Amino acid sequence: MARYDRAITVFSPDGHLFQVEYALEAVRKGNAAVGVRGTDIVVLGVEKKSTAKLQDSRTVRKIVSLDDHIALACAGLKADARVLINRARIECQSHRLTVEDPVTVEYITRYIAGLQQKYTQSGGVRPFGLSTLIVGFDPYAGVPSLYQTDPSGTFSAWKANATGRNSNSMREFLEKNYKETSGQETVKLAIRALLEVVESGGKNIEVAVMTKEHGLRQLEEAEIDAIVAEIEAEKAAAEAAKKAPPKET
Amino acid sequence: MECVFGLVGNGFAIVAADTSAVHSILVHKSNEDKIMVLDSHKLIAASGESGDRVQFTEYIQKNVALYQFRNGIPLTTAAAANFTRGELATALRKNPYFVNILLAGYDKETGPSLYYIDYIATLHKVDKGAFGYGSYFSLSMMDRHYHSGMTVEEAIDLVDKCIMEIRSRLVVAPPNFVIKIVDKDGAREYAWRESVKDAAVASA
Numbered sequence: 001m002a003r004y005d006r007a008i009t010v011f012s013p014d015g016h017l018f019q020v021e022y023a024l025e026a027v028r029k030g031n032a033a034v035g036v037r038g039t040d041i042v043v044l045g046v047e048k049k050s051t052a053k054l055q056d057s058r059t060v061r062k063i064v065s066l067d068d069h070i071a072l073a074c075a076g077l078k079a080d081a082r083v084l085i086n087r088a089r090i091e092c093q094s095h096r097l098t099v100e101d102p103v104t105v106e107y108i109t110r111y112i113a114g115l116q117q118k119y120t121q122s123g124g125v126r127p128f129g130l131s132t133l134i135v136g137f138d139p140y141a142g143v144p145s146l147y148q149t150d151p152s153g154t155f156s157a158w159k160a161n162a163t164g165r166n167s168n169s170m171r172e173f174l175e176k177n178y179k180e181t182s183g184q185e186t187v188k189l190a191i192r193a194l195l196e197v198v199e200s201g202g203k204n205i206e207v208a209v210m211t212k213e214h215g216l217r218q219l220e221e222a223e224i225d226a227i228v229a230e231i232e233a234e235k236a237a238a239e240a241a242k243k244a245p246p247k248e249t
Numbered sequence: 250m251e252c253v254f255g256l257v258g259n260g261f262a263i264v265a266a267d268t269s270a271v272h273s274i275l276v277h278k279s280n281e282d283k284i285m286v287l288d289s290h291k292l293i294a295a296s297g298e299s300g301d302r303v304q305f306t307e308y309i310q311k312n313v314a315l316y317q318f319r320n321g322i323p324l325t326t327a328a329a330a331n332f333t334r335g336e337l338a339t340a341l342r343k344n345p346y347f348v349n350i351l352l353a354g355y356d357k358e359t360g361p362s363l364y365y366i367d368y369i370a371t372l373h374k375v376d377k378g379a380f381g382y383g384s385y386f387s388l389s390m391m392d393r394h395y396h397s398g399m400t401v402e403e404a405i406d407l408v409d410k411c412i413m414e415i416r417s418r419l420v421v422a423p424p425n426f427v428i429k430i431v432d433k434d435g436a437r438e439y440a441w442r443e444s445v446k447d448a449a450v451a452s453a
Contacts, residue, residue, distance in 0.1 A: 066318065067318065089318045093311040
């Protein structure tokens with residue numbers, strides 16, 4: 001085993017961890033993902049790259065639940081995601097078994113981030129090539145949360161965030177247009193952010209909402225199409241209002 | 250002595266368990282719920298060493314939940330029963346769990362089912378089963394009155410007959426019982442049969 005304890009992630013002379021930065025590159029190549037937190041709801045949206053004709057799209061779920069009250073979306077290496085998600089699911093149940101309480105969103109985020117960090121400081125392994133968006137409701141408190149982790153193992157809470165392809169444009173859009181919303185308005189904001197970088201249409205985006213009462217609910221394609229249509233109509237109306245000069249008499 | 254028994258009816262399965270937590274000659278409490286809701290459509294009625302009972306059934310419950318999250322689909326009752334038996338069997342020749350289990354469940358495809366799993370990892374799919382000294386009485390009553398496809402009313406009547414026998418014929422009969430049912434609408438508590446309630450605090 002002596003051959004496997006040489007670290008792959010080592011410092012460069014100017015203080016960079018190149019493997020971690022390369023992992024972040026892998027994330028930047030992954031599909032776009034956005035998360036928006038409302039007052040009573042959290043929304044996750046993920047770009048669905050065109051599914052191959054012969055592929056069964058139901059087996060390619062990009063937004064997964066970790067527990068009844070926690071969901072996760074990610075951008076990057078999907079195979080790495082499977083491993084992390086599995087470990088997180090085990091930890092959710094293990095926590096319930098030992099302390100008879102469901103995990104808080106912060107706890108499970110800290111756990112996942114801790115796992116990602118471990119793989120930047122171990123011998124013979126490479127970092128996980130994915131960033132995650134973790135949403136949920138803390139048990140008892142009933143407050144929605146949105147967290148993000150990245151390959152370096154850092155994590156923080158966000159009101160809204162994006163990761164993956166073109167995440168900068170989405171984040172800019174969110175920074176400009178974010179305001180406290182609830183219910184359907186939050187869903188619209190998330191989809192609007194995603195539409196900045198993704199071809200519009202229900203078959204190109206996967207959206208899921210999490211509420212305290214109903215847990216995680218994946219939106220049907222028809223629902224998404226309807227909301228996209230609403231958004232386009234609003235956009236068209238805004239354009240028209242801008243173009244038409246105000247009548248001055 | 251702990252009494253657990255159950256039977257399968259028409260589209261449902263019912264289990265009853267006594268609710269006394271006993272340590273030697275002391276009754277710690279007489280409203281201890283020994284029937285755990287394993288998931289939406291499964292019940293696990295357990296009797297035996299109280300530490301093992303809680304530890305083991307909670308462990309099974311969390312693993313059943315984990316399977317559901319991993320696979321997006323719940324375990325069938327048969328699969329859960331076999332998993333439980335497997336865990337008991339693995340621990341048997343190292344550090345055995347002293348827990349007897351009646352696992353009742355409802356599956357959409359196969360309907361209600363009841364599994365008898367004893368502490369040395371015996372597994373039987375049964376229509377009626379019982380554990381403990383009470384089984385001498387409840388099994389006899391069920392052998393006499395049980396028929397397949399009983400309605401809920403008939404089944405509850407039979408359960409009450411068994412409880413009556415246990416109460417009147419078992420020397421250290423537990424005073425209170427809890428009855429839980431599982432059918433297509435899920436697993437839920439059906440009723441309590443209490444003959445001893447916690448005494449109210451006497452006013453000065």
